[in-house]
Amino acid sequence: MDMTTGNLPTEAWIESHCQSPPGTSRDRSGRRPGGNDLARSFHWRDAFHIGHSGIDQEHRRFFEQLANAAQFIDDPRRIERLFLDLFQELLRHLADEERVMDEVEFTGLAQHRLSHNVVAEQAKAALTIGCDGEWATALRLLGASVLEHVTEEDFKLRPLFGHTHSLGGTPSR
Numbered sequence: 001m002d003m004t005t006g007n008l009p010t011e012a013w014i015e016s017h018c019q020s021p022p023g024t025s026r027d028r029s030g031r032r033p034g035g036n037d038l039a040r041s042f043h044w045r046d047a048f049h050i051g052h053s054g055i056d057q058e059h060r061r062f063f064e065q066l067a068n069a070a071q072f073i074d075d076p077r078r079i080e081r082l083f084l085d086l087f088q089e090l091l092r093h094l095a096d097e098e099r100v101m102d103e104v105e106f107t108g109l110a111q112h113r114l115s116h117n118v119v120a121e122q123a124k125a126a127l128t129i130g131c132d133g134e135w136a137t138a139l140r141l142l143g144a145s146v147l148e149h150v151t152e153e154d155f156k157l158r159p160l161f162g163h164t165h166s167l168g169g170t171p172s173r
Contacts, residue, residue, distance in 0.1 A: 039070035050154050051161030058093045073135045115153045
């Protein structure tokens, strides 16, 4: 997905693709997933910080929003709106990250942009899954995609910001 073209899910896209009747939010097993259990799976750890306060704050806020959205998986209209908000927040964040990388003249910016396009495509796929009534699965996929991006790609930015901690949170110096 080219984030610059504007070819992104919008409220109109949601309306045309998400026609779940009330009470149909179920996972593939046919049972209603527990929102509280799902929300707990989106716990942010300080070990995920990359050392840039703005980016770290956006990452933390995104996971807090994921946890909040999980509380509404049994309310199809509300979860649709929250998921679209998450999607749009993700795209804003990716643009912010690219701006910061450009400012610090990160030499891997072109490759990182490509990884952002992958994350955006995965988020769009998760949205489609949610629109099929599988919001718990959609939230899990979105959370996993973003967390993988943070730990596999954004961690490459750590040296630029003087961050030297490992994923486990112990100093690596």
